[in-house]
Amino acid sequence: MEEYILKVFSKSTLRYFDAVAGGGAALGTPYLGGETESAGLGFSAVIGISGTYRGNIYYTASREKLFTLLPVLGESKPDEMLCAELVGEITNTISGNAREQLGGGFMISPPFMLQARPLSVHPVRNVPLYVIPITWRQHASRLLIALSKEPDAAEEPARPSA
Amino acid sequence: MKLLIVDDSLIMRRAIERCVAGDKFTEIRVAVNGREAVEEFERFKPDVVTMDITMPEMDGLDAVARILRKNPGAVILIVSALADKSTAVEAIKRGAAGFLLKPISIESITEALDDILSD
Numbered sequence: 437m438e439e440y441i442l443k444v445f446s447k448s449t450l451r452y453f454d455a456v457a458g459g460g461a462a463l464g465t466p467y468l469g470g471e472t473e474s475a476g477l478g479f480s481a482v483i484g485i486s487g488t489y490r491g492n493i494y495y496t497a498s499r500e501k502l503f504t505l506l507p508v509l510g511e512s513k514p515d516e517m518l519c520a521e522l523v524g525e526i527t528n529t530i531s532g533n534a535r536e537q538l539g540g541g542f543m544i545s546p547p548f549m550l551q552a553r554p555l556s557v558h559p560v561r562n563v564p565l566y567v568i569p570i571t572w573r574q575h576a577s578r579l580l581i582a583l584s585k586e587p588d589a590a591e592e593p594a595r596p597s598a
Numbered sequence: 599m600k601l602l603i604v605d606d607s608l609i610m611r612r613a614i615e616r617c618v619a620g621d622k623f624t625e626i627r628v629a630v631n632g633r634e635a636v637e638e639f640e641r642f643k644p645d646v647v648t649m650d651i652t653m654p655e656m657d658g659l660d661a662v663a664r665i666l667r668k669n670p671g672a673v674i675l676i677v678s679a680l681a682d683k684s685t686a687v688e689a690i691k692r693g694a695a696g697f698l699l700k701p702i703s704i705e706s707i708t709e710a711l712d713d714i715l716s717d
Binding site: 451452455456509511517518521522524525528529532533534535536538539540542544545546 | 609612613654682685700701
């Protein structure tokens with residue numbers, strides 16, 4: 437299950453950077469993270485997952501990376517607020533795109549943004565925390581995945597989460 | 599023409615606004631969730647709406663249904679990251695005129711708006 441999930445999110449992450457930044461993103465080897473990941477890289481967002489899976493998806497990036505990416509998106513005057521908004525949108529887009537493979541039962545919440553605050557990543561019910569390192573224009577960011585499959589959940593609920 | 603952009607993401611609202619700047623839209627307003635979208639639609643009476651799905655308070659699919667119940671001729675383009683087919687089918691069932699998958703480009707949003715406005 438873990439290998440499949442990692443492939444799904446790797447594809448979704450590369451698709452994001454291909455579409456908005458003309459590519460150039462490289463993914464490192466995923467690894468099992470621990471509570472040390474809670475520090476984040478400065479700007480972070482978390483999305484809650486429910487339905488056929490349960491857990492959280494986090495994305496964290498440095499101010500430098502976001503200040504480089506924002507002008508590529510057309511934002512000529514990057515600031516802290518736009519950085520916080522951008523990590524939220526990246527987390528939302530990567531998680532939402534993952535439904536192409538994971539189905540409509542993979543229900544996502546709106547993103548919750550954390551600026552200069554820890555991610556508060558805690559091990560949940562023995563759910564492993566996988567970290568996908570992302571490098572774009574020499575700037576590092578990370579996608580964190582903590583998911584468990586719900587054994588009794590329906591595969592394809594009729595509609596997405598609010 | 600009047601455009602209502604509905605998205606809880608400031609980044610997306612600004613991106614769509616930039617994409618259509620200088621285009622046919624002379625008046626653009628924004629809403630940050632489905633509830634605001636329903637209210638703003640009644641006040642603004644836009645020619646077209648871009649609607650996100652995953653938003654707090656009221657999601658975009660509920661907002662589409664509520665807007666169309668009172669305004670059967672409303673033209674609504676869903677702009678969402680939810681990439682599964684069932685969501686796109688559900689959006690069209692509820693009356694959306696089109697579905698555009700995020701991440702978007704200038705070309706994709708202008709083409710999608712042109713398509714639904716020419717129908």
